[in-house]
Amino acid sequence: MPLPLYLLALAVFAMGTSEFMLAGLLPDIASDLGVTVGATGSLTSAFAAGMVVGAPLMAGLARAWPARSALLGFVLVFLAAHAAAAVTWSFPLLLATRVVAALAYAGFLAVALTTATALVAPARKGRALAVLLSGTTAAMITGVPAGAALGTLSGWRATFWAVAVLCLPAAVGILGGVPARGARTEQGDGPDLRAELAHLRSPRLAAAMLLGALVNGATFAGFTFLAPVVTGVAGLGELWVSGVLVLFGAGSLLGAAVAGRWSDRRPGLVVAVCGPALLTGWCALAVLADQPAALLALVGVQGVLSFALGGTLITRVLYAASPAPTMAGSYATAALNAGAVAGPLLAASTLGTDAGPRGPLWASGFLVAAALLLALPLRGAVTARRGREHDGDAPRAAGRERLSGRPRRPGRAAGPG
Template identity: 50%
Template sequence: MPLAVYLLGLAIFVQGTSEFMLSGLLPDIAADLGVTIPEAGLLTSAFALGMVIGGPPLAVATLRWSRRRALVWFLAVFAAVHVVGALTTSYELLLVTRVVSAVANAGFWAVAAATAIGMVAPDAKARAMSVVVGGITVACVAGVPGGAVLGQLWGWRSAFWAVAVLSVLTLAFLVRVPAGRGQAATGLRGELRVLANRRLWVAFATIALAEAAMFGVFTYLAPLATGTAGLPASWVPGLLVLFGAGSVLGITVGGRIADARPYQTLFAGLTALTLACAALAVLADSGPALIALVFLIGLLGFGINPAMSSRAFYLGAAAPTLVGASVTSAFNVGNMLGPWLGGVTIGAGLGFGSVAWIGAALAAAAIATVALALTLRGRQPVPAQARA
């Protein structure tokens, strides 16, 4: 695997830390800026929204740029807005910085995915994606808890400063990434023609539903642990680390088998994820069961990630940057859909365990999209770029 692929994973680690670290900083941010906890929670929603809407437009706007140039600019903007966020005393300005940083992150994701895929052999796409996405899993294990510790020691602003500094340091390594070339030869119309492939949209649907299943459960992990399973609040950081450890193992194994057996990986992984979520719904009041299933859901949710991502790149081989942006948007649609549906069931008085039933239903729906993909595969020839 080229060194540049690991450098892209490092950059994703830094940005992933920023995306998820607010879960441990919201009370301090709310107290410091004089807003409520729900208002502070909108900072997380704003980031997810920026990730959804930011990727495709930026991918189109930078089609003629070299990939190295795009990566450098996106990460530079990401670093700059974190400096602004660390300095501001305005909630409204902090909200704006979260949206801008998310848009820059979405653009970086799109180009980084296309760059990683372009540097490896056709039968190593899933493994390359596992390295890049692995930055997120490492962020869950180390970055997010680290941000929480910094917030406890020196205030929430120190976590923003840490992300800014790490972003600048990572910029120095990006010069090792090949400059690459944009997709100017294809042009915007050519890129959009690639997105007309209905099999590609089925692949996006699989990503969104599977991500929603996993992230919906992850979002409400703390109240599940303390309010339903009866575990002490002091156990929550350990559960987050356990989830992250499962995700690291899952994406490592998934990246090594997905290229050879993509559909088998998806069917087996999604079926197991459905059963794990259903088991959590039934056994939500059991602390030991919760501990085991948290690890398993992290392992399964991230274990299918390389297969889902690489399948989209195989189908959209002629437009890797725009497809990469769309993949990023699909993941973040799931990041919004799962927690929202979980919140609906909790608000309806069905309890925190209901989010696990939502996860099981979403994972089952994702299985249906994979079955649909197999049906369409038999009816529609594989594009020449994908065969290559």
């Protein structure tokens, strides 16, 4: 894998820390700003909503920009939004900063996904995606738990400042590592924006996005409200929240590795194995959440299954969106975050029911069950024949040549081999 891909993963680490860190900060923010825990859960949904809207919008605006300029600009806006959030005492203003940060992250991730897959051979999209998303899993293992611990010891504002500082080395890495030459698309080279947007009508793409959104919604529904489960249902201390997040993050790293290895070759097998296991795991976690040993074990397993299945499905979005080379990353980002909008909202609505803090875990099981029920009639989105799913790899190969500045060697395979 090329070095620029790992530099992009570093930036995703900084941004991913912010995306997930609220799972350990909700009670502190609610107390400090005088709102309910359920209301602070809307910060996660607002961030995800900003990414759903921002992914195609920012990708469309930046499609003709050099990749390095677009990525650097998005990181700097993200930094500024976190600095503003760290000094505000207004919940509506905090909510607004989350939307701005989400727009910046959406633009960055949309460009980064397209850039990452353009840096490698068409048959290695899944592996490139796994490297890029390793920044997210690393954030869950180290960044998010460290943020939760920092928030417990020094207040949630310190965590926002830490994320802002973390953006600085990411920006330096992008400036020094991502190729400066070549716009992501050029006049007359590849499909125009209208043609790329029209590809959203593809049944295979729409199905892959729907399945990815449901599974990611399940992940966010349970993950966002893990802190109340740990401190309330399981009766553990606040510092245990960081430990639980580490377990989920460690599992997610293994799950992303599974997706990177199998999503290109055997996606149907990953869905068939991980889907039912993920559903069973969320239900078991809801039932056994009051038993600390079971909680700790199941959280790690759910991290593995969530990212193995979710990573595989989002890779299928990139394959299905190959005819839209500059917008494919935004479609994958929108799919991920459509679920991240609905998941926490559905989970928050269960907190006032008899299920209490276990409600979000049941909500996660419900969303996975919905995905499994739809997976059979939509199985073509997961198991598409290689010849059809790579119809758009020629534009992607051209994009890779523009980014690298190297001509394509004659006779190089265009699809998986």
